[in-house]
Amino acid sequence: MTTRDRLVLAVVAALAVLGAFWVLLVSPQRKTANKLSSEVSAASAQLATVKGEAANALVAQQRYSAAYSSVVSLGKAVPPSEEVPSLIYQLAQASNRKNVEFSSITAGASGATTPSPSSAATPATAPAGFTQMPFTFVFNGGFSDLYHLFLQLNKATVRTTSGGLRVSGRLLTLQGVKLEPAAETASGPSGAQKLTGTITATAYVLPATQSLTGGATASSPTTATAPASSATSSATSSSTSAPAATVEPLR
């Protein structure tokens, strides 16, 4: 073996040692470090997401009482049960206020006007929506009085300028209005001819699968402290006399 051969052999041996060191020790550690780095990045992103959820949950907790009262307020517009007495009371109040005679109310869309396809004699649940309760109301009064009555009925639940809802009574959708001279052709106080207004309208109730607050109480969103029915009844019992409530978006 010549000197050159020995030198080449030594160089090859040195490179082999270094290569083995790299392959067996350094490279796996670097790979593990890189893998852990990506895991840390993913975990950090997940943590950020969960922190956001936690922040939202905290905000939800802080806003719970306001949200509860607004859900109860919305229950005046769309109660969990038919609440026909409160509807009649509301119509009577509105007609008294506008010098209109509240003549009759009939469940189901049996009025003379053509109902929409969704109207039916029995309540029908729209998919993922409220259960519809068609009614036919008959009022007697002058044109102006009836105009004000319609205004009043619409005002029971209206949008506010800020995008919220102002709820003071049942939510009604008037689908048909028919005005014709009253049978006795009497005249109102102002001398205007009395008209008979037949209104085909739809009131709404929550689907049977939903309660008003989902079992939540004023103090807690869980069902443990009070049954759903008690929250429901306490909320809806106020629908006949409670003041108007405004449901507003948060600032």
Add this chain to the structure above:
Amino acid sequence: MKAVNLIPSDERRRGASVGAGRSQGVAYVVLGTLAGVALLVLLYGVARHHVSSRRSQLATISAETQREHEAVSALTPYTSFIALREARMKAVADVVDSRFDWAHAFHELGRVLPRDASITSLDGTVGASGSTSGSSSSSSTPAPAGSATPAGSVPTITLGGCAGSQSEVALTLQRLRLIDGVSDVSLKSSATGGSSGSSSISAKQCAPKSPSFSVQITFDPLPAAPEAASGPSAQLTASTGAGQ
């Protein structure tokens, strides 16, 4: 005198590789190997340090994530209730937005009707969508959940009335077109008393020489609920106010 090289012949052969010394370069190889090993050891140490620090970092993040998860789970009823409230509010708002404003239509009717024309009967309905309108975009939008008058429904009013003359009927038609939101006004009939088309109830209520008319007013289709008002990100609260 003959010159004599005093350096031994072996030494003279080795002298050709300058600096190789006695080890003939192997020493350099050993030194290079040691330097390489030192560098690799350094890299290995750094990598190990990274691994251990990342592991501890990962453990810390995992623990914190677990804590946050528990906090979120504990507050889930609150977030669910807020979601329920938003869904309820959106559903009510959709129905409110999809209603036809009859009071406004009546107000407009009273505003535009000529002095010598009178109404004897009025029959208004919110009918099925798209029957007379050309606005396909409105009728193609999804209807609000549960609304009795979904977006795209076309409100129509059929008016029966009396006018002083046929030209007053024409004026009435023109004026009715001025009503806010009207898309079409079409005459169904206009006949003076005693003529063939005057057998309706409204005709009987008109003066003998006054024509009774029947007009159909078609309004624009009901619009879809505005998206901005029903966005999922809306955070909502409530406050009670005085009754009206």
